[in-house]
Amino acid sequence: MAFSDRELLARIIKCEAGGEGDVGMRAVATTIMNRVRVPYGEYHRIGQGDIRRILYQEGQFDCMRSQIRGVTNPQTIWSNPPDQVHYDIADWALAGNRLFNIGYSLWYFNPYAPCPWLFPFNGVGSFQVKILQHCFYNPTELYAQT
Incomplete structure (x- = not known):
């Protein structure tokens, strides 16, 4: 049975x-x-506009990949069932709520170092904010051409 959008x-x-x-x-x-x-x-x-297409787009989320660089990925959506708090936040997001300090960020990552100004490194995202370990990036004008 396929997972619902909420479950994913x-x-x-x-x-x-x-x-x-x-x-x-x-x-x-x-x-x-x-x-x-x-x-x-x-x-x-x-x-x-389809969350499934976004989540399953190749190369976007490590948690959606069973292998990374030929090695089994132990941290996947299939091996880590969510708790109630994760469902609550999924419901919150699916209802149209958002954190406004994130802006219109389309990317995030944990660089294990200071946040670079641009990410991805092709210049389509510029630094917006760092929240805990993740850096968030808004689209640049270059993104519109992708």
Whole structure:
């Protein structure tokens, strides 16, 4: 049986930001939903407003991959069932709520170092904010051409 959109979002919230507390998990959920709702660029073209297309887009979320660089990934959405807090945040995000300090961020990552100004490194995202260990990036004008 396939997971519902709610279940998928709750699982990726736990996997991608489970150790980042309520604010960190809401920030990741906001970013994912920004990808679903963006009206232009790569995520609009590929996702077409469908969260499943966004989550399953190749190379986007490590938690959606069973292997990384040929090695089994122990931290996946399939091996980490969500808790009630993850469902609550998924419901919050699916209802249209968002963290406003995230802006319109379409990307986040944990650099294990200071946040670089641009990410991805092709110049389509510029630094917005750091929340706990994750850096968040808003689309640049260059993103619209993707």
